[in-house]
Amino acid sequence: MTRRQLTLAAVALLLAGWGLLPEFSIAMLNYIGLYALVAVGLVMLTGVAGMTSFGQAAFVGLGAYASAWLCTDPAAAALLGLAPGSAVLPWVGLVLGLTLSAAVAWLLGSVTLRLSGHYLPLGTIAWGLSLYFLFGNLQFLGGHTGLASLPALSLGGLTLRSVRELGLLTWSVLLLTLWALHNLLDSREGRAIRALKSGRVMAESMGVDTARYRIKVFVLAALLASLSGWMYAHLQRFVNPTPFNLNVGIEYLFMAVVGGAGHLWGAVLGAAVITLMKQYLQDILPSLLGSSGNFEVIVFGLLMLLVLQHFSDGLWPSLARLGNRFLRPDRLAPARSLRELPQREPAKKGSVVLAASAVSKRFGGLMANSKVDLQVKAGEIHALIGPNGAGKSTFFNLISGVDDPTAGEVRLLGCNMHRQSSRAFALAGLSRTFQHVRLLGSCSVLDNVALGAHLRGRSGWLATMLRLDRPEEAALMREARRQIERCGLGPQMYAAAASLALGQQRIMEIARALASQPGVLLLDEPAAGLPYMEKQALARLLTQLREEGMAILVVEHDMEFVMNIADRITVLEFGQVIAHGSAAQVQADPKVLAAYLGGFDGS
Ligand code: ADP
Ligand code: MG
Numbered sequence: 001m002t003r004r005q006l007t008l009a010a011v012a013l014l015l016a017g018w019g020l021l022p023e024f025s026i027a028m029l030n031y032i033g034l035y036a037l038v039a040v041g042l043v044m045l046t047g048v049a050g051m052t053s054f055g056q057a058a059f060v061g062l063g064a065y066a067s068a069w070l071c072t073d074p075a076a077a078a079l080l081g082l083a084p085g086s087a088v089l090p091w092v093g094l095v096l097g098l099t100l101s102a103a104v105a106w107l108l109g110s111v112t113l114r115l116s117g118h119y120l121p122l123g124t125i126a127w128g129l130s131l132y133f134l135f136g137n138l139q140f141l142g143g144h145t146g147l148a149s150l151p152a153l154s155l156g157g158l159t160l161r162s163v164r165e166l167g168l169l170t171w172s173v174l175l176l177t178l179w180a181l182h183n184l185l186d187s188r189e190g191r192a193i194r195a196l197k198s199g200r201v202m203a204e205s206m207g208v209d210t211a212r213y214r215i216k217v218f219v220l221a222a223l224l225a226s227l228s229g230w231m232y233a234h235l236q237r238f239v240n241p242t243p244f245n246l247n248v249g250i251e252y253l254f255m256a257v258v259g260g261a262g263h264l265w266g267a268v269l270g271a272a273v274i275t276l277m278k279q280y281l282q283d284i285l286p287s288l289l290g291s292s293g294n295f296e297v298i299v300f301g302l303l304m305l306l307v308l309q310h311f312s313d314g315l316w317p318s319l320a321r322l323g324n325r326f327l328r329p330d331r332l333a334p335a336r337s338l339r340e341l342p343q344r345e346p347a348k349k350g351s352v353v354l355a356a357s358a359v360s361k362r363f364g365g366l367m368a369n370s371k372v373d374l375q376v377k378a379g380e381i382h383a384l385i386g387p388n389g390a391g392k393s394t395f396f397n398l399i400s401g402v403d404d405p406t407a408g409e410v411r412l413l414g415c416n417m418h419r420q421s422s423r424a425f426a427l428a429g430l431s432r433t434f435q436h437v438r439l440l441g442s443c444s445v446l447d448n449v450a451l452g453a454h455l456r457g458r459s460g461w462l463a464t465m466l467r468l469d470r471p472e473e474a475a476l477m478r479e480a481r482r483q484i485e486r487c488g489l490g491p492q493m494y495a496a497a498a499s500l501a502l503g504q505q506r507i508m509e510i511a512r513a514l515a516s517q518p519g520v521l522l523l524d525e526p527a528a529g530l531p532y533m534e535k536q537a538l539a540r541l542l543t544q545l546r547e548e549g550m551a552i553l554v555v556e557h558d559m560e561f562v563m564n565i566a567d568r569i570t571v572l573e574f575g576q577v578i579a580h581g582s583a584a585q586v587q588a589d590p591k592v593l594a595a596y597l598g599g600f601d602g603s
Contacts, residue, residue, distance in 0.1 A: 002330045003323070011175060018168065028279065030167035030235065032272045033174045037228040039255040039267035040177060041221030046253070047261030048185065049217045050197035051113070052121045055128030056252045059222040061135055061244030062101045063229030067093025068147045068239045073140065087154045090234055097226045105222035109215045128246045135241040146240025153234045166235050173231070177224065178264055180465035185264070187464040187473055188457040191447055193217060194440055201402055202438035207426040207455035207516070216461065225252075258307055260314025262442075269316050277303065335474035341456045344429060344517050346549045347413065349379035353551040354399060354430070354520045359408030361394050361575075368394040370575045371408070376520060376551045381542055383562045384555045386572035387595060392555045393435055395572070396524055399553075400432050401425035413519055426455060429519035433509035433526060435555075441498030445489055445508055448497045450480035452515030483511040488537050503530035507538065514545075521545070523554040527561045539565050563587070571595065 001009075018026070038056055045051050070076045070093040074084045082089060112123035136144045152161045153169070160166040184190050192213055195203035203210050233239050251274065259270025281296035289295055311318060347353050354376040361369040368391045376382045384392050397403040399410050401422035410417045412428045420428075431452065439448050453476045459469035484493055487507050492500055497508060506526050513521055527535050535558070542552060542565055556562050562569065563583040571579040571592050579589040586592055 001326070002328045004330045006323070006327060014171065018164070023163070026167055027163045028275065030163050030170050032268070032275050033167065033170035034228045034232050034235075035252065035255060035275060036268040036271035037170075037174050037177060038225045038252045039259065039271050040174075040181065040264055041224035042252055042256035043259070043261060043264055043267045044181060044193070044217055045221040046256055047263070047266070048197070049193050049214065051214065051218065052253070053124040053218075053221065054121055054246065054249045054253060055124035055126075055131075056221065056225045057244045057246065057249035058128045058131035059101050059105065059225035060229035060232065060248075061131060061239075061241070062104065063094075063097035063226030064233035064239045064244070065135060065141055065147075065229075066097035066100055066226075067230050068150055068233050069093075069141060070096060071150050072147045085151065087151070090151060090153050090230075094227075094230050097230050098223055101222045101226035102219050105219045106215060109218040113214045113218060114211065124249075125246065128249045132241055132245050135244060142240070144241060146238055148238040150234055150237045150239070152237065153231075160234075163235065166231065170231055170235075173227065174268070178268070181264055183467050184461060184465050187469055188450070188454060188459060188476055189461055189464045191440075191443070191451045192454055194443060194447075195451055198438060198440055201422070202434065204422045205400065205402070205426055205432055206451050206512070207423055208451075209423060254304060258304065258311075258314055260311075260316030263314070263316040263320070266314050266316035269319065270314065273315065335470045337471045338475045338478065339471040341453070341472075341475050341479060341517075344519060347378040347519055347551070349377075349549050351378050352376070353378050353413055354553065355411045356395075356399055357409045357411075359395070359398055359405045359410060361391075361398055361403070362406045367575050369398065369405070372572070372575070372577055374399075374553075374570050374577070376553045378519070378551045379546055379549045380567045381546050381552045381554065381565050383566035383569045384553060384572065385557075385559075385562060385569060390572040391575040392572055393524065394575075396432070396522055396555060400430055400522055426516065430522065431513035431516045431518035431520070432522035433506065433513055433524055435524040437502070437505045437509055439497045439505060439508065439512075442496055444494050445484060445492050445497055445500070445511075446477070446480055446494060448508060449484050449511045449515050450476050452483075452512035453479050453517075455516060480511075480515055483514045484508075487511040487514070487541060488534075501529070503528075503534060506530070507534070510538075510541070518550075520551045520553065523552065523556075525556055526554060527556055527558045535561060 021029070038060055042053065042056055045053055067090055071089045077084045077086065077089060080092060108123065108127055112120045135141055141147060152159050153166065154160065155169070160169060185193070192203070192208045195206065195208055196210055196213055196217070200210050232243070255270035255274050256267055257270070258273060259268070260266030278296060278300060281299055285295045285299065286292045307315070352375045356372055356374045358371045358373060359369055360367065360371055372395060374382070374384070384395065386392055394403070398405045401417065401420050401424060404419055412425060412430055415428055417425060417428070440451070456479070457472050457476050459472050463469050481493065484490060487510055489504065489507055489511060492504060497505065500508065506529065510523065510526060527538055530538060539561060542554070545552060554566070566583060569581065569583060569586045570577055571586055573595045578591045578595060579586050
């Protein structure tokens with residue numbers, strides 16, 4: 001049995017049992033489905049994209065109140081030109097709730113998502129609290145008593161009055177959402193979302209618009225919460241502020257974390273565990289302790305601590321490991337067609353591709369780079385060397401858009417790159433590796449390298465969710481495989497990137513950079529940590545790329561390596577160029593010899 005077959009069997013079982021299960025079980029299942037819908041948004045937000053929100057219950061509230069108000073206030077219906085009690089009202093309410101939630105999430109996100117660290121969680125707490133009190137204080141929303149007598153949903157002439165009927169809608173929506181999000185994560189867009197967690201610099205250098213993706217994930221999570229709130233309101237048939245309190249927001253986050261914050265199905269597991277546990281504790285504790293009170297909250301908190309201590313990644317990964325022992329992996333159907341990826345016109349050999357003129361960078365009183373001139377030509381390996389602290393990494397950041405020069409000009413393939421972002425540099429045809437490797441540790445080498453090809457695809461979220469991106473995805477994967485093979489990492493293709501030796505991770509970064517088909521390749525210490533044989537393989541790869549017309553700039557400490565492969569060498573010391581020329585010229589330069597007191601020993 002494969003994992004997909006098991007999933008389908010479980011869904012079939014659920015469907016078959018739907019008519020037979022007792023009312024109470026169906027009610028529980030319905031709540032689990034509603035909560036899981038919110039939690040799965042939090043899995044995307046927290047586990048996958050690395051942003052924490054405590055305020056998700058407020059979005060549930062927005063979804064619930066929007067429809068409740070529209071359906072119960074005759075003035076609201078009149079505003080739309082509809083008769084009070086019209087069966088269309090809840091659906092208009094859904095649209096209103098989703099629109100409001102998206103707008104609020106977008107506004108809130110554009111304020112808080114730019115801030116780093118704890119500001120986002122704090123912002124969501126503030127937002128969660130204020131919306132809760134707003135619900136309670138607005139007279140037209142019924143204050144703390146709330147709004148009652150909401151109509152049941154009707155769908156194509158069918159009225160969903162009982163939990164059994166509405167639960168079918170809940171679970172259909174949940175399963176569809178899981179399917180769509182699974183598709184989203186298994187794609188170019190999914191890789192970009194995962195890259196958000198590993199910091200801005202790497203993702204932006206691969207061409208990912210991190211600010212935009214963060215907002216989009218935030219809005220997505222808010223929409224799912226709002227949708228859940230809408231169904232909840234029409235299940236309860238009344239709303240008041242209590243279920244949208246900050247405590248409940250924390251509970252939603254618990255569901256995502258306990259289930260397994262990085263896994264979509266973890267949200268369903270977390271919602272089930274927490275809903276059932278709360279129910280069970282509420283039932284047995286009073287009789288066990290012989291008195292009534294909210295003991296379940298305390299016991300619940302303690303149990304949560306225990307779970308989190310023993311399963312820090314949540315429960316789902318353990319369950320999945322167990323499952324993997326009995327399940328065969330799914331065989332992926334090959335894509336029926338490939339969409340050709342856009343190709344970059346190669347620059348003419350010998351033409352200047354990247355030119356830095358009088359580039360300076362000042363950090364306070366320190367001139368880290370002072371009037372540095374450097375040109376990289378197509379079909380040439382240019383090495384930048386210099387003692388530690390000479391300003392090489394600073395220069396790399398200036399010519400890749402990570403940092404802006406204090407003075408001077410950088411031109412890339414003919415364009416002036418003044419104050420451009422690293423994403424703009426990537427778009428213009430520059431790709432780089434990092435001195436301290438930056439990768440998605442839990443993702444495979446294949447996924448990491450495919451992230452490098454981000455800018456060569458263009459499928460949006462909706463197309464991806466509906467699996468319309470397959471021809472493009474197949475082409476991106478083929479390109480990633482090609483680069484991995486070419487860099488000699490074929491045997492590690494499906495290994496988690498974090499499991500590779502450091503030297504191999506550096507090679508993986510080169511493959512990732514190549515997947516973008518760059519015009520210029522910047523390599524920051526690519527040979528560091530490589531054993532002799534692999535260093536030679538790297539040298540062969542770089543010379544082959546040179547033959548193909550690539551412009552390569554490399555910072556490297558291994559002098560033997562540099563002298564063997566570099567056509568030209570620029571030497572930096574204290575931020576200034578002290579020598580420039582061929583390997584022989586540079587090695588004979590007295591200023592260089594003085595800078596490298598003790599000779600070229602490769603240190
Ligand atoms: P290299 O890569 O050649 O070893 P760097 O470019 O990392 O050298 O550093 C050059 C100089 O600039 C060093 O003296 C370093 O301390 C300083 N420096 C680098 N980055 C910063 C920064 N963000 N703020 C202040 N000083 C910096
Ligand atoms: Mg450095």
